Amino acid sequence: MPGAASPGSRPPPAERILHVDMDAFYASVEALDDPALRGAPLVVGSPGPRGVVMSASYEARRFGVRSAMPSVRARRLCPELVIVPPRFVRYREESDRVLDILFSVTPLVETVSLDEAFLDVSGAGRLFGLPIEIAGRIRARVREERGLACSVGVAPNKLLAKIASRQAKPDGIGVVPADGVRRFLNPLPVDRLWGVGPETTSTLGRLGVRTVGELAVLSADVAARVFGPGPAAHLASLARGADERPVIPYEPAKQVSAEQTFDRDLDAPEEIRRELLRLSDKVASRLRTSGRAARTVTIKVRLANFTTVTRSRTLVAATDVAARVYRASGDMFQDLRLARPRIRLLGVAASGLVDGAGPEQLRLGERPDRWGDADRAVDRARERFGRDAVERAAIARRRPRGARPPTASPQGSSGLPPPGSPAPPGNRESARDARTRRRS
Amino acid sequence: MKITIEKDVFAEQVAWVLRCVSARATLPALGGLLLEARGEGLRMAGTDLELSGETSAGARVEEPGRAVVPGRVLGEIARSLPQGVVRIEAGASETKISCGSAEFALRLLPVEDIPALQFVSQAPGGTLERALFQTAVGQVTRAASRDEARPVLTGTLVEADAGKLMLVATDSYRLAVREIAWKGPSEPVRRVIPARALQEAARGAEGEGELQVLLGESQAVFAGSGRRLGTRLIEGEFPNWRQLVPGELPNRLRVKRDDFIEAVRRVGILAQSGSPVRVELSAEGVQLAAGTQDIGQASERVEGTYEGEPVTVSFNPQYLLDGVQAVEGNDVVLSVRDGQKPVLIRGADDAGGFTYLAMPIRVGG
Numbered sequence: 001m002p003g004a005a006s007p008g009s010r011p012p013p014a015e016r017i018l019h020v021d022m023d024a025f026y027a028s029v030e031a032l033d034d035p036a037l038r039g040a041p042l043v044v045g046s047p048g049p050r051g052v053v054m055s056a057s058y059e060a061r062r063f064g065v066r067s068a069m070p071s072v073r074a075r076r077l078c079p080e081l082v083i084v085p086p087r088f089v090r091y092r093e094e095s096d097r098v099l100d101i102l103f104s105v106t107p108l109v110e111t112v113s114l115d116e117a118f119l120d121v122s123g124a125g126r127l128f129g130l131p132i133e134i135a136g137r138i139r140a141r142v143r144e145e146r147g148l149a150c151s152v153g154v155a156p157n158k159l160l161a162k163i164a165s166r167q168a169k170p171d172g173i174g175v176v177p178a179d180g181v182r183r184f185l186n187p188l189p190v191d192r193l194w195g196v197g198p199e200t201t202s203t204l205g206r207l208g209v210r211t212v213g214e215l216a217v218l219s220a221d222v223a224a225r226v227f228g229p230g231p232a233a234h235l236a237s238l239a240r241g242a243d244e245r246p247v248i249p250y251e252p253a254k255q256v257s258a259e260q261t262f263d264r265d266l267d268a269p270e271e272i273r274r275e276l277l278r279l280s281d282k283v284a285s286r287l288r289t290s291g292r293a294a295r296t297v298t299i300k301v302r303l304a305n306f307t308t309v310t311r312s313r314t315l316v317a318a319t320d321v322a323a324r325v326y327r328a329s330g331d332m333f334q335d336l337r338l339a340r341p342r343i344r345l346l347g348v349a350a351s352g353l354v355d356g357a358g359p360e361q362l363r364l365g366e367r368p369d370r371w372g373d374a375d376r377a378v379d380r381a382r383e384r385f386g387r388d389a390v391e392r393a394a395i396a397r398r399r400p401r402g403a404r405p406p407t408a409s410p411q412g413s414s415g416l417p418p419p420g421s422p423a424p425p426g427n428r429e430s431a432r433d434a435r436t437r438r439r440s
Numbered sequence: 441m442k443i444t445i446e447k448d449v450f451a452e453q454v455a456w457v458l459r460c461v462s463a464r465a466t467l468p469a470l471g472g473l474l475l476e477a478r479g480e481g482l483r484m485a486g487t488d489l490e491l492s493g494e495t496s497a498g499a500r501v502e503e504p505g506r507a508v509v510p511g512r513v514l515g516e517i518a519r520s521l522p523q524g525v526v527r528i529e530a531g532a533s534e535t536k537i538s539c540g541s542a543e544f545a546l547r548l549l550p551v552e553d554i555p556a557l558q559f560v561s562q563a564p565g566g567t568l569e570r571a572l573f574q575t576a577v578g579q580v581t582r583a584a585s586r587d588e589a590r591p592v593l594t595g596t597l598v599e600a601d602a603g604k605l606m607l608v609a610t611d612s613y614r615l616a617v618r619e620i621a622w623k624g625p626s627e628p629v630r631r632v633i634p635a636r637a638l639q640e641a642a643r644g645a646e647g648e649g650e651l652q653v654l655l656g657e658s659q660a661v662f663a664g665s666g667r668r669l670g671t672r673l674i675e676g677e678f679p680n681w682r683q684l685v686p687g688e689l690p691n692r693l694r695v696k697r698d699d700f701i702e703a704v705r706r707v708g709i710l711a712q713s714g715s716p717v718r719v720e721l722s723a724e725g726v727q728l729a730a731g732t733q734d735i736g737q738a739s740e741r742v743e744g745t746y747e748g749e750p751v752t753v754s755f756n757p758q759y760l761l762d763g764v765q766a767v768e769g770n771d772v773v774l775s776v777r778d779g780q781k782p783v784l785i786r787g788a789d790d791a792g793g794f795t796y797l798a799m800p801i802r803v804g805g
């Protein structure tokens with residue numbers, strides 16, 4: 001048998017991927033730090049009329065309170081709700097301690113966000129036992145050493161492990177045996193699949209497809225007609241529970257970046273701005289999921305003739321807010337003063353990383369804006385419904401109908417000002433922000 | 441042209457006019473300095489297109505004429521010449537400068553390449569005491585933006601009327617305003633002058649007598665003592681700063697200016713890469729704190745008298761220092777509303793003269 005190392009070694013079990021997901025993480029850390037909060041219906045969110053729930057304790061969920069819900073609505077559902085403001089530095093600290101536990105099992109740990117990680121335990125079997133035993137040990141140690149609950153999914157790949165941990169919540173273990181994938185997936189509603197958002201769910205519903213099992217037997221021709229051949233193939237592979245992505249071990253990032261080479265060169269200023277916005281959004285979103293903020297923004301522009309320019313700017317204060325990253329990248333692009341550029345590649349990078357949500361330097365005459373809260377609400381929605389569930393209107397408008405799930409708010413623009421417009425501080429800008437706040 | 445001039449006089453004039461000559465000129469002539477011998481003196485002039493300057497000094501003119509020489513090199517030569525009389529002689533292809541036994545021959549730049557130097561002479565304006573002008577410019581221009589993305593904020597707003605002159609600058613994170621009493625134009629005038637140019641004008645305002653200020657449509661000129669310095673203006677609408685300045689604020693701290701500056705500097709050492717200094721105001725005075733997880737913490741208490749509710753507010757320490765340092769007098773008053781509104785900084789005994797606002801840093805999500 002190829003790969004048989006030493007006598008007596010068993011082949012590694014096929015269910016080698018673990019998804020560890022902390023239960024109501026932010027809220028649990030708050031309850032950990034303040035015993036008075038334990039057992040109370042508790043949410044972490046920004047206070048104030050525009051605040052959004054970022055994490056809800058299971059006591060609060062009993063009242064119907066959910067992540068990404070406006071605090072005001074949560075309060076209506078549960079009048080005795082306790083709302084605490086977020087302390088990301090603290091969550092990161094606790095997250096690091098939990099990671100220490102995971103790393104003691106295997107170096108193959110991929111952190112997804114402060115409260116989520118994948119492990120590949122194929123090599124850990126000889127030391128620590130079967131994956132399900134490892135999962136049990138991790139849960140016990142997290143509970144004993146950190147006083148927190150987590151749920152673990154054990155499965156042959158990341159997609160299934162993630163679904164399994166969700167099924168197991170709260171405080172449980174879910175196993176998907178390699179020979180039981182169909183049995184596990186078939187009865188699940190389609191929206192449990194990563195990337196299947198509300199729009200796709202309702203389209204499938206109209207075709208009579210409600211469960212993953214029904215999706216698996218949906219005719220490829222019908223799916224291709226409705227969703228287009230690419231997305232249809234993707235759906236079919238999701239329905240089979242197929243996922244080849246490896247677990248990529250964690251490395252502390254020195255920078256977070258996103259870049260895009262275009263199939264055809266961009267020349268319309270509108271399009272270029274939209275791409276910068278999309279890349280800024282991606283970068284800021286990655287900063288937030290890693291609990292970090294960046295001091296410096298860099299753009300990279302490659303023209304059709306392969307000339308490449310980069311520009312960097314250091315911000316007044318570190319940020320993890322898409323609107324700020326976009327303002328800097330848009331301004332820098334504007335300052336290049338390219339005359340009718342044909343652009344082959346655009347990139348946005350954030351460096352000078354610091355822990356925490358990033359303090360924000362306020363501006364004169366500008367009411368503290370809520371882009372940060374808006375971004376966090378988007379994160380939560382994307383986490384639940386997939387990457388395409390929420391999109392800035394400015395980015396989404398361009399998409400051909402039906403190509404991808406549409407956006408949350410079709411009316412109005414994204415509200416982002418065009419970069420580089422010399423806007424003075426004070427009333428002009430604050431008026432504009434006030435206007436966009438109403439829209440978003 | 442052929443002249444002789446006292447070395448110290450020559451060196452001083454060259455140094456003054458060089459502030460208007462670009463160090464890294466895009467056109468060779470923009471790095472050039474015009475020498476013109478006429479009547480009883482030597483006139484020198486230069487421009488970098490933003491600033492234009494001219495100065496005249498007494499010299500013995502043997503033969504009138506003009507020459508353009510490379511400015512920076514002439515500056516170094518003038519500084520390094522031995523004491524004595526300098527002789528300048530411009531020929532067809534070079535300008536000779538000699539003093540003692542030292543001799544330089546500089547290649548000529550074409551006279552016609554230097555942009556025409558023009559200074560408005562008829563415009564609304566007034567006169568100012570030089571030292572007061574220098575103080576006021578120093579207080580205000582530090583709040584101007586250095587970010588060329590919003591050109592108007594890199595300028596200083598000058599608002600002049602019959603009774604007073606206001607200087608205002610803001611980079612949108614802070615705002616500085618200085619009011620000076622003067623005898624100015626009967627019709628109010630508003631101009632935006634590049635902050636860098638205004639700083640050069642203030643540095644160049646050493647001299648005797650009052651400084652004459654002319655606020656033209658496209659140029660502002662500062663003149664006196666045989667010198668004129670003109671600057672281009674910035675177009676665009678300056679923010680309505682009056683509505684940014686809050687009225688009465690409920691919480692007031694009065695502290696010794698120098699003590700406060702020292703403490704912010706010390707604590708500020710641990711406010712690195714954009715992390716703020718926290719200012720806790722209470723009946724006991726003011727407690728400053730800063731720190732990051734990676735490096736460590738700092739804190740310091742400063743005695744003071746405080747009226748109002750306890751308030752905590754965080755700042756970029758430099759923004760706080762810029763304001764407190766600009767205040768004249770022994771005591772400074774900081775007024776605040778809460779952690780998300782600007783702090784108002786004024787001298788304790790300087791009711792209307794200087795006002796500085798700084799916006800706080802909002803901490804956490």
